[in-house]
Every structure is written in structure tokens, then in C-alpha cells.
Amino acid sequence: MARPAIQPTGREVHFAPDDVIVSKTDLAGRITYANDVFLAIAGYAEEDVLGEAHNLIRHPDMPRTVFAFLWEALKAGEEVFAYVKNMTKTGDHYWVLAHVTPSRDAAGAVTGYHSNRRVPDRGAVERVSALYAEIRRAEQAAPGPREALQAGRALLDARLAAAGLSFNAFVFSLSDLHQAA
Numbered sequence: 001m002a003r004p005a006i007q008p009t010g011r012e013v014h015f016a017p018d019d020v021i022v023s024k025t026d027l028a029g030r031i032t033y034a035n036d037v038f039l040a041i042a043g044y045a046e047e048d049v050l051g052e053a054h055n056l057i058r059h060p061d062m063p064r065t066v067f068a069f070l071w072e073a074l075k076a077g078e079e080v081f082a083y084v085k086n087m088t089k090t091g092d093h094y095w096v097l098a099h100v101t102p103s104r105d106a107a108g109a110v111t112g113y114h115s116n117r118r119v120p121d122r123g124a125v126e127r128v129s130a131l132y133a134e135i136r137r138a139e140q141a142a143p144g145p146r147e148a149l150q151a152g153r154a155l156l157d158a159r160l161a162a163a164g165l166s167f168n169a170f171v172f173s174l175s176d177l178h179q180a181a
């Protein structure tokens with residue numbers, strides 16, 4: 001469904017360190033559940049979000065490459081940790097560290113997806129912002145959407161290879177906790 005474009009304000013908003021933002025989706029990424037913390041920070045009523053595609057809160061600074069990676073991993077049945085910059089209904093933004101997993105029925109079949117998000121540390125936000133900006137530039141310099149994803153992925157893969165880490169391990173390595181170690 002077409003939605004009116006929301007302009008980013010550049011203003012960051014915050015949620016509490018002991019809060020968990022939760023949402024669940026169906027197999028196509030349409031929202032089937034959002035907890036009160038999700039609704040409060042994003043500024044939506046429950047009826048605004050249920051049944052909507054999860055890109056409802058996508059921020060334009062987020063590289064397409066990251067979401068392509070996310071979906072590839074989820075479709076392969078894997079869990080993903082990722083820093084995500086999300087946009088509220090008014091165009092403000094908030095950073096999260098998301099843990100996204102497939103949900104399975106008793107027979108093991110994937111029935112949808114689930115994301116739990118917590119407040120990321122500031123060092124991680126700074127480090128990941130720089131990386132995402134670099135990936136966005138590579139995406140934008142590409143002649144088309146397919147090439148954009150290829151260019152973004154090449155950059156991400158090079159970074160992971162240089163660090164010798166999987167995507168999830170790389171995400172953890174960006175936190176202040178690991179940088180200090």
C-alpha cells in the first residue's frame with residue numbers, strides 16, 4: 001500500500017536500556033505483532049502497523065545491502081544480529097541492536113520471523129554509521145539496483161574478510177565491550 005513519504009528530521013530519540021522492542025512478521029515481512037515499546041518509540045498505534053510491511057520504519061540511511069543480507073540469512077534458517085537505524089512516524093530516528101530469528105512450528109517449519117531489539121552502545125553506533133555510510137555511497141554510485149546490491153555486498157564481504165569474522169561476529173566486534181578487550 002502506498003504510504004506518504006516521511007522526511008527524516010535528523011533528530012535521534014532514545015529508549016531505555018532495559019526496554020526490549022519486539023515485533024513479529026509473517027513470511028513476507030508483514031507485521032503480525034508489535035509490543036508497546038515498539039509502538040511508543042515508533043509513534044504508531046497498533047492498528048497502524050499490523051499487516052503493514054516492516055519497511056514502514058525503514059530509515060533512508062540504511063543500506064539495502066544490510067536488508068538483503070538479513071533476508072538471505074533468514075531464508076536460510078539462520079539468526080542475524082544487526083545494528084539498524086529506524087525511523088519514527090515523525091521522521092526522527094532511533095538506533096537498535098536487533099536479533100532477528102525465524103519462528104518455527106512444532107514440525108520445524110518456519111512460520112514467520114521475530115525481532116528483539118535493545119539499545120546499542122554509542123561506540124558501536126558510531127562505527128556502524130561510518131560503515132553504513134560507506135556502503136550507501138557504493139550503492140548510490142552503482143548504475144542500477146542489482147549493481148547497487150553487488151557493490152554493497154562486495155564492500156561488506158571485504159570488511160568481513162579483513163576482520164576474519166562472520167557477519168554476526170563482526171556485529172559483536174563493533175561494540176565498546178569488544179573494542180576495549
Ligand SMILES: Cc1cc2nc3c(=O)[nH]c(=O)nc-3n(C[C@H](O)[C@H](O)[C@H](O)COP(=O)(O)O)c2cc1C
Pocket residue numbers: 023024025029053054055056057058059062067071074084086100101113114115
Ligand atoms: C522480523 C523482522 C524485523 C524487521 N525489522 C526491521 C526494522 O526494524 N527496520 C527496518 O527497516 N526493516 C526491518 N526489517 C526488514 C524489512 O522487512 C525490509 O527488508 C527493510 O525495511 C527494507 O525494505 P525495502 O527493501 O522494502 O525498502 C525486518 C524484517 C523482519 C523479518
